[in-house]
Amino acid sequence: MSNPRNFSTLSNDDWVTFISGIEEGISTIKESQDRSSDASSTGHDAILADSINSFIDHTQLKTDATLSQIDQLGEEAKEYSFKTVCVRLDHVARCVAALKDTSVGVACVIGFHEGTHPTASKVAEARSALQAGASELDIVLNYPLLLSDVPQYSSAYSELRELREEAGSRAVLKLIIETSQLDRHQIIAACALAHAAEFNFVKTSTGFKGHGATTEDVRLMRSVVGFLDQREAKGRVTTVKASGGIRTWEDALAMVTAGATRIGASSGVAIVKEAQGKTARVKDLTDRSGGY
Ligand SMILES: O=C[C@H](O)COP(=O)(O)O
Helix, strand or coil: CCCCCCHHHCCHHHHHHHHHHHHHHHHCCCHHHCCHHHHCCHHHHHHHHHHHHHHEEEECCCCCCCHHHHHHHHHHHHHHCCCEEEECHHHHHHHHHHCCCCCCEEEEEECCCCCCCCHHHHHHHHHHHHHCCCCEEEEECCHHHHCCCCCCHHHHHHHHHHHHHHHCCCCEEEEECCHHHCCHHHHHHHHHHHHHCCCCEEECCCCCCCCCCCHHHHHHHHHHHHHHHHHHCCCCCCEEEEECCCCCHHHHHHHHHHCEEEEEECCHHHHHHHHHHHHHHHHHHHHHCCCC
16 A cells, blocks of 8 residues: 555654644644434434444454354344454454355454554464465554653554555455553653554453543544545544443444444444344334334
């Protein structure tokens, strides 16, 4: 993939300036761009309840997941038409075979869950996942590089760029930034790095460390990548995946309302069942009110 701006040549100081510019830029984003007021109406909820399955990456990432749990994950993904199943590398080929000829994709986590694996090992893992048929890679940022007094932006970026080069245009890339470990400035920096490396999504959490997704973090991430897409003016759409601790329909609705276009959850079936009940209740009320 081509990268018109050569981020590889930026020094840490250049990155500091670049990230500060983004922080200033997003502070000017108007309240009117906050989508929450539109999404709170019953009509919107009903539409979303009908389609929430298509937002969900149906996830099983336990290290001791059994083959029968993985098979069940695939069966449920087919039954509910989830967007993808999200699994570890060991299970990618099995899921790809099980989901052949369906619309359900297979996402594989990379560098899970600490993100500190050497770049070469992450790249090798990504290559194996792609060879096994994964269509999406959920890659954990080496976020400790952002935590030191002198954040190592250049190193973090060059790893992400290498992973994008490895994937080319064959896979959707999501960067898991582990928001619970980052402050506001570091979240902005992580989103800037993901955008510069041409990732498709920024994703909140692994679900294995600290708190999971919060609506506040999703809104912030959405505003950063939205700002960068708009400033770049090339029609790119970078989006947000909320994950970690999303257990109910209300949780999922709150995340989508905050700006997430994908939900990573091990509770996908419960969320969809609850959403179906919600739709039915809304439809009942519509019937009783004379069809309006
Ligand atoms: O990436 C997704 C998370 O690992 C799922 O976390 P969860 O089990 O809290 O839904």
